[in-house]
Amino acid sequence: MKSKGTRYLALPYIVWMCGFIVIPLLLVLYYGLTDRSGTFTFDNVRKIMLAENFRPLYLAMGLSAVSTLLCFLIAFPLALILRSRKVGKGSFVAFLFILPMWMNSLLRILAWQTLLERKGVINGILSSLHLPEQHLINTPAAIVLGMVYDFLPFMILPIYNTLIKIDDNTINAAYDLGAGFRETLLRIILPLSVPGIVSGVTMVFVPTLTTFAISNMLGGGKVFLIGNVIEQEFMLNSNWNLGSGLSLILMVFIIMSMALLSRYDNGEDAIL
Amino acid sequence: MIEMSNGWGGRVLRASAVLFSVGFLLAGCGAGQESAKNSSEAAAGGQDGGNNVVNVYNWGEYIDPEVIDLFQEETGIKVVYDMFETNEEMYPVIEAGGVVYDAVCPSDYMVEKMIQNGLLQEPDMSKIPNLKEIGKEFMELSALFDPGNRYAIPYTMGTVGIIYNEGMLDEMGVPYPTKWADLWDERLEGEILMQDSVRDAFMVALKKDGHSMNTTDDKELDMARDELIRQKPLVQAYVIDQVRDKMIGGEAAVGVIYSGEILYIQEAVADTDMRISYVVPEEGTNLWVDCWVIPKNAKNKENAEKWIDFLCRPDIAKMNFDYITYTTPNTGAMELLDPEYRENEAVFPDMEKVLEKGEVYHYLGAEDDAKYNDRWKTVKMN
Numbered sequence: 001m002k003s004k005g006t007r008y009l010a011l012p013y014i015v016w017m018c019g020f021i022v023i024p025l026l027l028v029l030y031y032g033l034t035d036r037s038g039t040f041t042f043d044n045v046r047k048i049m050l051a052e053n054f055r056p057l058y059l060a061m062g063l064s065a066v067s068t069l070l071c072f073l074i075a076f077p078l079a080l081i082l083r084s085r086k087v088g089k090g091s092f093v094a095f096l097f098i099l100p101m102w103m104n105s106l107l108r109i110l111a112w113q114t115l116l117e118r119k120g121v122i123n124g125i126l127s128s129l130h131l132p133e134q135h136l137i138n139t140p141a142a143i144v145l146g147m148v149y150d151f152l153p154f155m156i157l158p159i160y161n162t163l164i165k166i167d168d169n170t171i172n173a174a175y176d177l178g179a180g181f182r183e184t185l186l187r188i189i190l191p192l193s194v195p196g197i198v199s200g201v202t203m204v205f206v207p208t209l210t211t212f213a214i215s216n217m218l219g220g221g222k223v224f225l226i227g228n229v230i231e232q233e234f235m236l237n238s239n240w241n242l243g244s245g246l247s248l249i250l251m252v253f254i255i256m257s258m259a260l261l262s263r264y265d266n267g268e269d270a271i272l
Numbered sequence: 273m274i275e276m277s278n279g280w281g282g283r284v285l286r287a288s289a290v291l292f293s294v295g296f297l298l299a300g301c302g303a304g305q306e307s308a309k310n311s312s313e314a315a316a317g318g319q320d321g322g323n324n325v326v327n328v329y330n331w332g333e334y335i336d337p338e339v340i341d342l343f344q345e346e347t348g349i350k351v352v353y354d355m356f357e358t359n360e361e362m363y364p365v366i367e368a369g370g371v372v373y374d375a376v377c378p379s380d381y382m383v384e385k386m387i388q389n390g391l392l393q394e395p396d397m398s399k400i401p402n403l404k405e406i407g408k409e410f411m412e413l414s415a416l417f418d419p420g421n422r423y424a425i426p427y428t429m430g431t432v433g434i435i436y437n438e439g440m441l442d443e444m445g446v447p448y449p450t451k452w453a454d455l456w457d458e459r460l461e462g463e464i465l466m467q468d469s470v471r472d473a474f475m476v477a478l479k480k481d482g483h484s485m486n487t488t489d490d491k492e493l494d495m496a497r498d499e500l501i502r503q504k505p506l507v508q509a510y511v512i513d514q515v516r517d518k519m520i521g522g523e524a525a526v527g528v529i530y531s532g533e534i535l536y537i538q539e540a541v542a543d544t545d546m547r548i549s550y551v552v553p554e555e556g557t558n559l560w561v562d563c564w565v566i567p568k569n570a571k572n573k574e575n576a577e578k579w580i581d582f583l584c585r586p587d588i589a590k591m592n593f594d595y596i597t598y599t600t601p602n603t604g605a606m607e608l609l610d611p612e613y614r615e616n617e618a619v620f621p622d623m624e625k626v627l628e629k630g631e632v633y634h635y636l637g638a639e640d641d642a643k644y645n646d647r648w649k650t651v652k653m654n
Contacts, residue, residue, distance in 0.1 A: 036638075052649040059653075118523050138509050220509025221468040224652040236470065237645045238360060 028251075031244035044245020053229055053246060060225040061253070063140060064208035067147035068155075071204045072197065074148070075155035079196075080189070083163040094160070097153050105150050109217050112146055113137070116218070138220030146214045147204075154203040162196030163189070198261045206254050226250060326575035327352045329362065329373040331562070334428075336595035343582050349575050366391055369569050374576035380561050381471075383424045384417040385635040392423045393568045399577040400425065402584035402604075409623045410601035414561055416632050424563035425580050428598040430531040431621055431630065432472060432558045435515070438547040440525040449526055452480040452553045456499070461506045465518055465527030468510035470648040471633055472558070473500060476528060479555045485631050488640040497647040501654045510652075519548060530560075532598035534618035550618035556629025561601070 035041045047053055082093060100108065115121045116137040123133045136142040166189065174184040208214075212227030226246065233243030332355040340351050354373070356362040359382040365371060366386070378386065386392050397403055403425060410426045418424040434449045441448055446459050455464055455476065467473055475485040477496035487493065508524050515527045520540045534550045541548055564580045566573055582588055586604025593600045593609065599619055600606065606614060614620050636644075 052646065052653050055653045117521070119521055221511060221652070222504070222507065222509065224649070228652070229649065232645070232649065235358075236360060237642070238364075239642075239645075 028244045028247055031240050032248040033245070035241055036239075044242045045248055047242060048246060048249045053226070056224045056229045057226040057249070057253075059140075059223070060209055060227065063144055063225065064147065064205055067144050067151070067208050068201055068205045070144065070148045071152050071155040072201065074152060075159055075200065076193075076197075079156055079160040079163050079193075082160055083166075097156050101153055106213055106217070109146050109150065109214055112142075112149065113217055116142055116145075137218065138222055140219070140223050142218040143215050143223055143225075146218045147208045147211065150214065151204040151208060154207075155200040158199040158203065159193055159196040162193045166192050194264050198264055202258055202261060205257060209254065210250060324348060324575075325350045325352055326375060326572050326579045327354070327373045327570075328579065329354050329356060329365070329376040331355065331377060332357055334377065334562075334596055334598075336591045339583070339588055339591055342588070343579065347575075347578055347582070349578065351579070366567050372569050372571055373567055374570040374572045375564055375579050376567060377427055377562055377564055379633075380414075380417045380563070381633040381635045383563050383565055386565065386567075387418065387423055388635065391568055392565050393570065393573070394422050395425070395566050395573070395577050395580065399574065400581040400584065402581050402586075405584050405586055405589070405602050405604040407601050407603045407606075407623075409627065410561070413559060413623075413627070413632065414563060417561075417634065418563070424561075424565050425584065426601040427562050427564050427583065428532070428596070429559065429561040429601050430599045431552050431626055432467075432475065432528065432530055432560070433550050433552045433618070434526055435519055435529045435534065435537070435548060435550050436526045437519065437522065437524075438549060439545070440522070444525065446525075448549070448551070450551060450554055452476050452555050454553075455526065455528070456480070456503055456506070458506065460526060462508050463525035464503075464507045465515045465524045465529075466503075466507050466510050467515075467528045468512050470644050472528065473510070473648065473651070474644055475558050475633075477503075479553070479557065482555065485558060486634045486636065488636060488643060490643070493643055493647055497651055500651045504651065504654060522546065531618050531621070532596070535597040535613075535616070552617075552621060552626060554629075556631065557626070559626060559630040559632050561632065562598075 032044050033040060033042065035043065048057065085093075113120075116134070117123070118133070118135070118137065120137070126133050136145065170192070171184060171188060174188045179187070210227050212225060212231040215223050215225045215228055230243050230246050230250070233239045233246065237243075326349050328351055330353065334355075340353060343349065344351055354371075356365070359379050362376065362378060363382060363385070366373065366376060367389070383392075406426055410429060411421050413429065414424055414426050415421050434452075434455070436449055438448065440463070444459060444463075446457060447454075449455065454460075455466075466476070471485070474493070474496050477499040478485050478487060478492065480499065481492075481495060483489075483492045483496070509518075511518065515529045516533045516537055518524050519527055519529075519537055529550070531550065531552075537548055564583065566576045566580075570576055583592070584602060586602060586608060589600050589602035589605035590608045593602075593605055597619070599621075606620070
């Protein structure tokens with residue numbers, strides 16, 4: 001099977017992996033476990049116990065859990081609808097969900113800033129209709145909104161991909177055997193789409209947990225997430241050791257949640 | 273001190289800068305130093321070590337591009353121009369030395385840090401005859417962080433103060449602010465824009481209670497931290513450059529801002545019925561000075577001196593003032609300006625009055641910096 005030729009083809013990928021994933025990770029590990037003078041220490045990791053580091057982590061977990069749940073609640077029915085209407089992969093509807101990803105996500109968040117501002121577009125429309133104005137900007141709710149908006153496609157596409165792979169006959173068989181819609185959904189479709197849900201959840205939860213740009217732009221600097229703490233350590237305090245130490249903690253949390261999720265993933269190829 | 277950029281273009285630039293840092297963090301936080309070095313080396317590849325070049329490292333949008341062309345025309349020296357966004361971003365580049373600059377424009381406390389860490393060399397002041405154009409009081413100000421004026425030539429300066437929207441305050445029935453303590457007025461809930469930077473935020477709280485903005489006293493810092501936490505519910509947002517756009521958009525009634533932004537804002541609202549004013553708070557404020565310095569490893573020292581001398585020439589300083597609207601310490605340029613500008617206290621404050629209670633930031637060293645940074649994190653997480 002594995003001829004020498006195909007092995008060489010993997011070379012660029014291996015170089016890429018080493019250069020941009022393995023080596024940087026090792027550097028994070030090195031900085032995270034040393035102090036400024038380069039001596040080995042666990043202090044940076046231990047500092048997660050301090051309130052000023054722990055509370056942002058806690059808050060970030062909360063916000064990204066809520067965002068992930070919201071994404072799922074929006075994406076799953078939508079994927080079901082897309083499937084039932086038999087729209088193909090190249091269809092216009094599926095295209096519409098991918099389209100926003102062509103634009104820089106930060107620009108789209110900036111747009112939300114303009115929309116949500118006190119004198120922004122949404123309030124302009126609301127007040128012209130004599131409706132009460134919204135005060136979302138600079139609150140955690142605005143950040144959740146931004147996260148859901150930014151990462152929704154990453155939830156829809158993997159779920160949609162697994163759903164269209166479910167054979168119609170499976171579903172029809174369920175109906176034939178007397179299952180109602182609810183039962184078919186819960187006992188047939190949902191279990192079969194778990195791989196897609198798992199990769200969707202991972203692809204939303206991980207980036208929302210680590211974001212600092214969205215919280216900066218929609219939180220007005222008042223909502224401080226673990227990503228913001230790490231950003232501050234790197235960019236402002238130039239304490240790379242502490243920043244790396246906290247990044248390690250964050251990675252542990254991510255690996256833990258992925259391990260937890262993968263137990264529900266039966267190993268089928270749920271790919272985006 | 274802050275980068276000047278125009279409206280949306282600036283936002284987009286900032287956004288891409290943020291994007292860059294996202295990639296940077298994702299690619300591996302710890303690899304930063306390495307990658308900074310690599311990109312420096314890449315940049316160095318484009319540099320010319322020859323005689324007829326000057327490698328300049330300045331803030332973004334901090335010069336009239338025409339000035340660069342004029343300099344090249346008049347002297348025949350090619351300008352290789354790079355930009356940075358924060359002092360903190362500039363420092364490791366100079367420190368690593370992978371890319372060599374001949375003239376750099378850091379702020380006061382950063383000049384002090386660079387002097388202390390031996391990164392600068394003394395320019396030959398006799399080669400900079402236009403230095404005489406820099407006002408005496410500005411040289412004195414500069415001597416606070418560069419004792420004896422040996423290293424730094426002031427380029428721009430300014431104060432930090434309170435900007436306010438008169439109409440909005442009238443409507444709320446709140447008197448116009450005159451002091452930092454007014455930013456703790458509960459009637460201003462949700463109307464205050466604070467600076468999202470440690471030293472500036474603590475400066476406000478420290479000066480309010482009559483402490484030095486360079487204090488390292490734990491009790492004073494704790495007090496300032498608690499005051500900032502007490503103020504947080506009143507604050508609409510902690511922002512930096514956005515203060516400008518938000519004031520123009522009528523998003524907030526008061527904000528903490530660098531004086532250099534005022535002219536831009538006032539010109540932007542000139543055609544509306546908005547009246548926006550600036551006040552230097554009576555408790556005293558931060559005075560900042562951005563200066564030209566020559567790094568120790570500079571290859572073209574003489575060209576750097578010519579560059580700095582050129583920028584000190586009154587007509588050139590005036591061109592730059594017209595473009596970036598930050599206060600110029602150049603007395604020759606001031607005389608060339610419209611009297612209207614000279615009378616604008618935001619742009620040209622009464623130096624005697626401001627110096628009386630004002631302070632410049634000093635470089636505190638890593639340990640004392642941490643005292644501020646840790647407390648700032650506590651303010652932010654609350």
